[in-house]
Amino acid sequence: MSGHDHGDDGVSRRKVLECMTWAGTGVLWTITGGVPRSLGIIDSAQAATAAAPGMTFLQISDSHVGFDKPANPNALGTLEEAVNKINAMPVKPSFMIHTGDITHLSKAAEFDNADRIISQSKLDVHYVPGEHDFLDEEVKFYRERYGHGTKGAGWYSFDAGGVHFIGLVNVVDLKAGGLGNLGAEQLAWLADDLRGKSKSTPIVLFAHIPLWTVYPEWGWGTEDGARALEQVKGFGSVTVLNGHIHQVMQKVEGNVTFHTARSTAFPQPAPGAAPSPGPMKVEDAKLRAMLGVASINFKQNEQRLAIIDTPLQG
Amino acid sequence: MKTLNRRDFGVAVAAALLLPITTVRADDNMEVHIDNFVFQPAELKIKVGTTVTWTNRDDIPHTVVSAGKFRSKTLDTDDKFSFTFTNAGDYKYFCSLHPHMTGMIKVE
Numbered sequence: 001m002s003g004h005d006h007g008d009d010g011v012s013r014r015k016v017l018e019c020m021t022w023a024g025t026g027v028l029w030t031i032t033g034g035v036p037r038s039l040g041i042i043d044s045a046q047a048a049t050a051a052a053p054g055m056t057f058l059q060i061s062d063s064h065v066g067f068d069k070p071a072n073p074n075a076l077g078t079l080e081e082a083v084n085k086i087n088a089m090p091v092k093p094s095f096m097i098h099t100g101d102i103t104h105l106s107k108a109a110e111f112d113n114a115d116r117i118i119s120q121s122k123l124d125v126h127y128v129p130g131e132h133d134f135l136d137e138e139v140k141f142y143r144e145r146y147g148h149g150t151k152g153a154g155w156y157s158f159d160a161g162g163v164h165f166i167g168l169v170n171v172v173d174l175k176a177g178g179l180g181n182l183g184a185e186q187l188a189w190l191a192d193d194l195r196g197k198s199k200s201t202p203i204v205l206f207a208h209i210p211l212w213t214v215y216p217e218w219g220w221g222t223e224d225g226a227r228a229l230e231q232v233k234g235f236g237s238v239t240v241l242n243g244h245i246h247q248v249m250q251k252v253e254g255n256v257t258f259h260t261a262r263s264t265a266f267p268q269p270a271p272g273a274a275p276s277p278g279p280m281k282v283e284d285a286k287l288r289a290m291l292g293v294a295s296i297n298f299k300q301n302e303q304r305l306a307i308i309d310t311p312l313q314g
Numbered sequence: 315m316k317t318l319n320r321r322d323f324g325v326a327v328a329a330a331l332l333l334p335i336t337t338v339r340a341d342d343n344m345e346v347h348i349d350n351f352v353f354q355p356a357e358l359k360i361k362v363g364t365t366v367t368w369t370n371r372d373d374i375p376h377t378v379v380s381a382g383k384f385r386s387k388t389l390d391t392d393d394k395f396s397f398t399f400t401n402a403g404d405y406k407y408f409c410s411l412h413p414h415m416t417g418m419i420k421v422e
Contacts, residue, residue, distance in 0.1 A: 069373040069391065105375060105390060131411045135375065135388040176381075176408035177416050218351070219414040276350035279373045 055161035061243030062263035066104035071279035099243035100130025100208030180209030180222035215271035288313035353417035
C-alpha cells in the first residue's frame with residue numbers, strides 16, 4: 001500500500017500471523033541466544049518443520065525501477081517477479097519494508113511504475129529512501145509519496161506484533177570522503193523515540209546504507225552508525241536490516257543481528273572483488289539466483305529470530 | 315644579437331609548433347572521466363579560464379559537487395557537466411551520492 005500513514009496506530013495486531021509456513025527455498029538463519037546457526041539450503045519440507053508461531057514480515061530492497069543497463073535490462077520485470085513470489089506465499093506476511101532505491105533516477109514515472117507493481121502485493125509497505133530516491137531537482141517525489149507522518153528527511157517509527165520498528169535515513173547530507181550519514185537531528189530523535197521503552201522490546205532498525213561498516217573503500221557503511229547502535233545496545237533483541245549493497249551479508253554482535261538484503265534489480269560484487277561496486281553483469285541464467293527478497297520471522301517471548309533470504313530463482 | 319646555433323633553432327621551432335596546440339587546448343577545455351566510481355584524473359592542474367567537462371561512463375548515476383562552488387545535476391550514463399574556472403584556487407569536489415569519490419582541480 002502506498003501512502004501508508006506512519007502515525008501512532010502502526011499495524012493492527014489482528015494482522016499478526018499465527019504461523020509461518022512459507023515453503024520457500026533459501027538459507028534459514030536461526031538465532032538462539034545470540035548465536036547464529038545456518039541451516040543451509042532448505043527445501044519446503046524442512047521450511048515447514050522450522051516454521052513456528054510468530055509474526056512474519058518481508059524486506060524488499062533496491063528495486064531501481066528505471067534501470068535498463070546490461071546487468072538487467074528490465075528491472076521493473078524482476079520487481080514484478082519478486083512481488084509474484086511474495087503473492088505466492090501460502091501465508092500472507094503482516095507487512096513489508098522497502099529499504100530504499102525504489103527508483104534508479106527518481107523520475108515521477110519510475111515512482112509510479114514501482115508503486116503500480118509493489119501495490120500488487122496488497123501489503124502495507126514501510127519505506128525508507130535510498131540515495132537514488134532523492135535525485136529529482138526539487139527532491140519532492142519521494143516525500144510526496146512516502147514522507148507523510150515522517151520526521152526530517154523521512155525517518156519514523158511504528159509498532160507491530162510487539163516489535164518496535166525504526167526507519168532511518170542515512171542518504172542525505174553526505175560529506176566528501178565519508179560514508180552514509182544520520183546526522184545530529186536524527187540521532188537526537190532516535191534517543192527520544194527509545195526513551196521509556198522496555199529493554200525487552202524487540203527492536204528492528206532499518207535503513208538503506210548498512211549501519212555497520214561493511215567496506216568503507218566502497219562507501220559501504222554509515223559514518224555515525226555506531227552512535228545509533230550505542231542507543232539500542234541495551235535492548236535484548238536488536239535486528240538491523242539494510243540494503244544498498246545488493247547481496248546478502250550477516251553478522252551478529254551480542255544481541256544485535258545485522259543483515260543486508262538482495263536487490264530485485266541487479267547484483268553487485270562482493271567487497272573488493274571488482275574494480276568498483278557498480279552493477280555486476282552475470283550470465284542471464286544466473287541473474288535470478290542473485291536477486292530476491294528476505295522474510296523475517298519473530299516468535300513472541302523468545303529470543304529467536306529467523307531470516308530467510310529467497311532468491312527469485314534457484 | 316646572438317645568433318642561434320642549429321640545435322637551439324630546432325628547439326625553438328619545435329616549441330613554436332607545439333605551444334599553440336598544447337597550451338591553447340589545455341587552457342580552453344579539459345576532461346575528467348568517471349569510470350568505476352573514480353574521477354580520472356583525480357587531480358587536475360589548469361589555468362584560470364579553463365573549462366572542465368566531466369563525463370560519467372559508469373552504469374550508475376553520479377554527481378560532481380564542490381561545496382559553495384559548483385554542483386552538477388545527477389549525471390546518468392554518458393551525461394556531461396562543464397564548469398569554467400574563473401578564479402585561482404584549489405577546488406575539492408566529490409560525488410554527493412558516493413562521497414568516497416573525491417577529486418581536486420587546482421587552478422593557477
